[in-house]
Amino acid sequence: EAGVAQSPRYKIIEKRQSVAFWCNPISGHATLYWYQQILGQGPKLLIQFQNNGVVDDSQLPKDRFSAERLKGVDSTLKIQPAKLEDSAVYLCASSPSTGGYEQFFGPGTRLTVL
Amino acid sequence: DQQVKQNSPSLSVQEGRISILNCDYTNSMFDYFLWYKKYPAEGPTFLISISSIKDKNEDGRFTVFLNKSAKHLSLHIVPSQPGDSAVYFCAARGGATNKLIFGTGTLLAVQP
Numbered sequence: 001e002a003g004v005a006q007s008p009r010y011k012i013i014e015k016r017q018s019v020a021f022w023c024n025p026i027s028g029h030a031t032l033y034w035y036q037q038i039l040g041q042g043p044k045l046l047i048q049f050q051n052n053g054v055v056d057d058s059q060l061p062k063d064r065f066s067a068e069r070l071k072g073v074d075s076t077l078k079i080q081p082a083k084l085e086d087s088a089v090y091l092c093a094s095s096p097s098t099g100g101y102e103q104f105f106g107p108g109t110r111l112t113v114l
Numbered sequence: 115d116q117q118v119k120q121n122s123p124s125l126s127v128q129e130g131r132i133s134i135l136n137c138d139y140t141n142s143m144f145d146y147f148l149w150y151k152k153y154p155a156e157g158p159t160f161l162i163s164i165s166s167i168k169d170k171n172e173d174g175r176f177t178v179f180l181n182k183s184a185k186h187l188s189l190h191i192v193p194s195q196p197g198d199s200a201v202y203f204c205a206a207r208g209g210a211t212n213k214l215i216f217g218t219g220t221l222l223a224v225q226p
Contacts, residue, residue, distance in 0.1 A: 004157070042118070042203050042216030043158070056211040091157055101146045101207050103214065105157030 002026065004106035006092050012112045018080035021109045025074070025094030031055075032069055033103060034077050035091040043091055049075065082113045117141050118206050120217035128225050133191040135220050137204030140185065144206040148214070149178060149189045152201045161202075162189070194224045 005024040013019050025032050031050050035043035046065065048056040051072035060067070064083070069075040079086055089110050093103040119138045127133045137147075145166045150158035164171040164178045164187065171178050177190045191198055204217040 040218065042120075042205075042218050044216070045213050048211060048213060056213055093157070101148055101163055101212075101214070102160045105150075105159065107155065107157050 006106035016081040023092030029094035033093040037089045118217040124221040133194045135189040144208040146207040150203040
């Protein structure tokens with residue numbers, strides 16, 4: 001079974017530029033999560049989708065971050081414009097159902113904002 | 115407000131000995147607790163979990179203990195192996211959407 005795929009693996013941008021990350025979850029998994037992991041901290045949930053609907057986006061900075069999950073499969077997370085404090089690893093995870101405690105994580109995208 | 119805390123940033127143990135990783139939480143409404151393991155440049159992988167109605171769960175070399183009165187859980191690894199060297203995250207599930215809240219992680223180094 002293929003795992004969660006993410007791209008790119010690394011991205012370096014200047015502040016105020018925009019960036020997009022892509023995630024393809026495990027086939028058949030209805031729930032998709034985007035996490036932000038800042039160095040020295042644990043992953044923090046940014047947004048949770050159930051199929052193509054948003055379940056929780058309470059910690060998503062909506063003035064600069066946006067995410068979509070078209071057709072309930074893969075998803076993109078965008079930052080526009082980026083700030084220095086957005087430097088982090090962005091992790092995508094999926095699970096068969098909402099609140100499924102076993103979430104399967106992708107390798108992450110390491111973003112550096114200069 | 116950090117609801118899940120791992121107060122030890124790092125731990126070093128000898129191969130073959132026991133590793134004990136600790137986690138404290140503040141929200142008594144959490145219903146599941148999980149441990150994830152993370153190697154460098156990889157995403158976290160699920161290791162073991164425990165329901166809030168239990169006090170112990172065992173899976174091979176890994177055992178998780180839950181003390182609800184103290185709002186404390188621990189992960190025991192016996193015997194520890196060099197391949198266990200990784201960052202271990204404690205996570206708790208709760209809230210209306212059952213989201214996971216992670217601790218800051220503990221870096222375990224198992225010395226050969």
